[in-house]
Amino acid sequence: MVIAKAWVLKKHFDGFPKTSDFDLKKIELPDLKDGGEQKLLLASVFLSVDPYMRLCSQMDMKEGDIMIGTQVARVVESKNPAFAVGAFVVGDRGWRTHFVSDGKDLQLLPSNWPESLPRSLALGTVGMPGLTAYFGLLEVCKMKPGETVLVNAAAGAVGSVVGQLAKIGGCKVVGCAGSDDKVAYLKKLGFDEAFNYKTVKSLDEALRKASPDGYDCFFDNVGGEFASVAIKQMKKYGRIAVCGAISQYNDSVPQKGPYLQVPMIFKELLMEGFIVARWNNRREEGVKALLKWVMEGKVKYHEQVTEGFENMPMAFIGMLKGENTGKAVVKV
Numbered sequence: 001m002v003i004a005k006a007w008v009l010k011k012h013f014d015g016f017p018k019t020s021d022f023d024l025k026k027i028e029l030p031d032l033k034d035g036g037e038q039k040l041l042l043a044s045v046f047l048s049v050d051p052y053m054r055l056c057s058q059m060d061m062k063e064g065d066i067m068i069g070t071q072v073a074r075v076v077e078s079k080n081p082a083f084a085v086g087a088f089v090v091g092d093r094g095w096r097t098h099f100v101s102d103g104k105d106l107q108l109l110p111s112n113w114p115e116s117l118p119r120s121l122a123l124g125t126v127g128m129p130g131l132t133a134y135f136g137l138l139e140v141c142k143m144k145p146g147e148t149v150l151v152n153a154a155a156g157a158v159g160s161v162v163g164q165l166a167k168i169g170g171c172k173v174v175g176c177a178g179s180d181d182k183v184a185y186l187k188k189l190g191f192d193e194a195f196n197y198k199t200v201k202s203l204d205e206a207l208r209k210a211s212p213d214g215y216d217c218f219f220d221n222v223g224g225e226f227a228s229v230a231i232k233q234m235k236k237y238g239r240i241a242v243c244g245a246i247s248q249y250n251d252s253v254p255q256k257g258p259y260l261q262v263p264m265i266f267k268e269l270l271m272e273g274f275i276v277a278r279w280n281n282r283r284e285e286g287v288k289a290l291l292k293w294v295m296e297g298k299v300k301y302h303e304q305v306t307e308g309f310e311n312m313p314m315a316f317i318g319m320l321k322g323e324n325t326g327k328a329v330v331k332v
Contacts, residue, residue: 001028001029001031002028002029002041002098003026003027003028003029004026004027004028004029004096004097004098004099005024005025005026005027005096005097005098005309006024006025006026006027006066006067006094006095006096006097007022007023007024007025007066007067007095007096007312007313008022008023008024008025008064008065008066008067009021009022009057009061009062009063009064009065009066009067010022010023010063010064011063012057012058012061012063013054013057013058013250014252015250015251015252016250016317016320017054017250017313017316017317017320018317019313019314019317021313022067022312022313024310027096029041029098029099029100030100032077032078032079032100033079034079037100037101037102038100038102039078039079039080039100039101039102039103040075040077040078040079040080040083040100040101040102040103040106041075041076041077041078041098041099041100042073042074042075042076042089042091042098042099042100042101042106043073043074043076043097043098043332044071044072044073044091044093044096044097044098044099044309044332045071045072045073045074045088045119045120045331045332046071046072046119046120046123046329046330046331046332047069047070047071047095047123047309047312047329047330047332048069048070048071048123048124048127048128048327048328048329048330049069049312049315049316049319049328049329049330050069050128050129050157050319050328051244051246051249051319051320052244053067053068053069053316054249054250054320055249056068066094066095066096067094067095067312068094068095069092069094069095070090070091070092070093070123070127070128071090071091071093071096071123072088072089072090072091072109072119072120072122072123073088073089073090073091073093073099073106074086074087074088074089075087075088075089076098080102080103082103083103083106083108087108087109088108088109088113088119088122089106089107089108089109090106090107090109090122090123090127091105091106092105093105095312097309097332107283109122110287110288110291112291113291114295117294117295118303120303120305120327120329120331121294121301121303121327123327123329124157124301124303124326124327124329125157125160125161125290125294125299125301125327126287126290126291126294127287128276129156129157129158129161129327130158130161130286130290130299131276131279131283131286131287131290132158132161132243132276133158133159133161133162133165133219134161134165134286134289134290135274135276135278135279135282135286136158136162136219136241136243136274136276137149137162137165137166137169137217137219137241139274139279140239140241140272140274141217141218141219141239141240141241142239143166143169143171143216143217144169144171144216145169145170145171146170146171147171147172147216147217148171148172148173148174148211148213148214148215148216148217148235149162149163149166149171149172149173149174149215149216149217149218149219150174150175150207150211150215150217150218150219150230151163151166151173151174151175151176151218151219151221152175152176152197152219152220152221152222152226152227152230153177153221153222153244153246154175154176154177154182154186154191154194155175155177155178155182155183155185155186155325155326156221156324156326156327157324157326157327157328158221158243158244159175159177159219159221160185160186160189160301160302160326161290161299162219163175163186163189163190163191164189164190164293164298164299164300165293165299166217167190167191168293168298168299171216171217172192172193172211173190173191173192173193174191174192174193174194174207174210174211174215175191175193175194176194176195176196176197176206176226177194177196177197178196178197178198178322179196179198179322180196180199181325182196182325183195183196185302185325185326188300189300193210193211195210197226203225203226203229204229204232204233207229207230207233208233211233213235214233214234214235214238215230215233215234215235215238216234216235216238216239217238217239217240217241218230218231218234218238218239218240218241219241219243220240220241220242220243220244220245221243221244221246222244222245222246222247223242223244223245223246223247223248224245224247224248224255225247226247227242227245227260228258228260231260231263231264231269231271232263234263234267234269235267236267236268237267237268237269237270238267238269238270239269239270239271239272240269240270240271240272241272241274242271242272242273242274243273243274246320249320250320301326301327302325302326302327303326303327303328303329304318304319304323304324304325304326304327304328304329305329305330305331306318306328306329306330306331307330307331308330308331308332309330309332311330312330315328315329315330
């Protein structure tokens with residue numbers, strides 16, 4: 001008999017999440033069976049904390065539910081021949097130390113995953129955030145060589161990959177972040193221009209200086225005021241991929257305006273929101289490409305690793321405050 005630990009949503013967030021909004025529970029797991037759904041016992045090794053959890057907890061969760069999220073887990077016991085004991089998988093079973101599965105909701109890590117590469121990257125650069133960058137640029141922004149790409153929250157899990165993939169695609173890349181250290185990190189990644197949006201006197205002037213001719217593609221992770229200013233600097237027929245709106249996730253009162261219809265009309269812009277699950281049928285393609293670029297050194301990564309399952313809420317809150325560079329993960 002295995003006793004799993006799990007973090008549950010004790011109370012829906014009112015504004016910014018607090019540690020008191022979570023509760024740590026113990027759950028007795030059923031024994032494995034040859035038939036039925038309990039064929040695998042898995043132990044979480046790394047767990048992800050992501051901005052979408054803040055938004056989706058309000059939309060999709062009830063108080064008392066286990067917090068949503070993904071993990072890299074190791075197979076501890078198996079009655080499913082497709083999953084050997086010791087194999088590593090990506091699961092979507094929330095903030096828990098152990099769980100049982102029939103295997104249908106699990107993805108094995110690629111067989112060519114090198115031992116030298118942290119398996120936690122399957123939650124970041126070679127996982128959902130990396131795939132978000134990959135499909136957002138290729139399918140929504142439809143970037144072309146020679147174009148100028150703007151990305152905000154550029155030092156985060158998604159934005160840092162967006163910039164590097166755009167450079168691989170032959171584009172000029174402009175990124176912004178919330179600290180001088182993060183700006184220095186963007187320069188190391190090969191961004192052509194980067195600035196600290198918290199310290200510039202005028203966001204409009206900073207964007208204009210970084211690319212006087214404007215922007216062909218805008219990969220938006222932030223929304224709010226930044227998006228309103230940036231959209232006015234798009235080139236004619238520019239494309240905007242709306243991936244996130246982290247500037248608004250913790251608002252108790254929804255933000256109002258300004259309104260974007262005039263620049264949208266006269267610049268004939270294409271603006272599209274997306275969720276990466278749309279391309280689940282092409283997941284293997286994206287993972288293969290990202291893993292190859294990482295192994296070749298063309299895509300670099302940085303992880304903010306928090307030790308200890310008991311620190312999940314703290315890691316989540318820190319990520320929402322922008323304390324992480326690159327991908328925030330928790331090591332169990």
